[in-house]
Amino acid sequence: xxxxxxxxxxxxxxxxxxxxxxxxxxxxxxxxxxxxxxxxxxxxxxxxxxxxxxxxxxxxxxxxxxxxxxxxxxxxxxxxxxxxxxxxxxxxxxxxxxxxxxxxxxxxxx
Amino acid sequence: xxxxxxxxxxxxxxxxxxxxxxxxxxxxxxxxxxxxxxxxxxxxxxxxxxxxxxxxxxxxxxxxxxxxxxxxxxxxxxxxxxxxxxxxxxxxxxxxxxxxxxxxxxxxxxxxxxxxxx
Numbered sequence: 001x002x003x004x005x006x007x008x009x010x011x012x013x014x015x016x017x018x019x020x021x022x023x024x025x026x027x028x029x030x031x032x033x034x035x036x037x038x039x040x041x042x043x044x045x046x047x048x049x050x051x052x053x054x055x056x057x058x059x060x061x062x063x064x065x066x067x068x069x070x071x072x073x074x075x076x077x078x079x080x081x082x083x084x085x086x087x088x089x090x091x092x093x094x095x096x097x098x099x100x101x102x103x104x105x106x107x108x109x110x
Numbered sequence: 111x112x113x114x115x116x117x118x119x120x121x122x123x124x125x126x127x128x129x130x131x132x133x134x135x136x137x138x139x140x141x142x143x144x145x146x147x148x149x150x151x152x153x154x155x156x157x158x159x160x161x162x163x164x165x166x167x168x169x170x171x172x173x174x175x176x177x178x179x180x181x182x183x184x185x186x187x188x189x190x191x192x193x194x195x196x197x198x199x200x201x202x203x204x205x206x207x208x209x210x211x212x213x214x215x216x217x218x219x220x221x222x223x224x225x226x227x228x
Contacts, residue, residue: 034216043114043203043221044154089153096142098205098217100153 002027006090006101013080013108021075021104023064023090031092033057033066033073038087038103047075047088060084080108113137114206116220123194123227130190131223133204139184140206144217145177148201160187194227201225 007022025031035047035057048057053068062077073090085108090101113136123129133143141162146154158168158179166179176198178190187206191198201224205217 036219044205044219046216046218049216096207097144097156097159099156102153103151105151 002031002092002094002097002099004090004092004099004101007104008102010105010107013106015082015108015110016079017108019075019077019080019084019106021088021090021106022072023074023101024070024072025090025092025099026071027092027094027099029094030068031094033064034091034093034098035062035064035073035075036089036091036100038089040086044089080106082108082110084108112208112218114140114204114218114220116202116204116223118223119221120224121226123225125195125227126193128190128192129194129225130188131202131204131225133187133189133206133220135185135206135208135218138206138208138218140187140208141184142207143181143187144205144207145179145187145189146203146205148203148222150201154203157189191225194225196227199225199227 004025032051034049036044037047048059050057050066056065064075087103091098115134117132143160145157148154157172158166160166160181162181168174181187203222205219
């Protein structure tokens with residue numbers, strides 16, 4: 001079955017630091033790839049997505065590139081802010097279903 | 111746009127009773143809704159896929175008689191936890207997809223319902 005391996009947290013960073021969260025997946029065919037974010041006390045929100053190989057999804061300063069050859073979709077942000085503190089989920093979608101990674105808790109300190 | 115609500119946001123019930131959780135798409139029609147369960151500090155586990163006007167499709171290991179799902183309209187799906195037990199205590203999250211069946215259509219998530227069974 002489909003599976004997602006996501007970098008374990010928690011991750012604690014200082015403001016303006018560089019953030020990378022690794023994500024690799026196994027899936028049948030060519031899934032669409034998503035990153036969801038869950039801010040404290042809120043529901044999951046779509047952060048960005050990529051639907052085919054070499055696509056780059058971007059939003060709020062975050063980026064991730066669909067790498068078919070390495071089956072990866074690593075999330076990056078060059079300069080994090082305190083407001084980026086949240087739980088981040090990598091989620092490939094295949095056959096209409098999302099498979100979630102374990103989630104990575106990110107805490108950004110001022 | 112694309113807002114999904116859940117009601118209630120939290121509920122406490124006694125062991126042996128049943129509890130119903132509602133999931134509504136507020137500004138779009140959802141032919142497909144999903145129900146997830148999230149344990150503390152863990153990922154979301156898909157429980158079932160709910161299609162409007164048809165029976166839900168349950169994931170392996172999820173008891174369909176325990177977790178009754180009804181998707182009676184294009185904007186409402188309900189999850190009923192029957193004869194709840196303390197081990198059913200969890201955070202239940204629904205999501206909705208507003209059109210199509212392709213993988214590139216995103217799901218919109220509700221805020222979740224915290225169920226505590228005493």
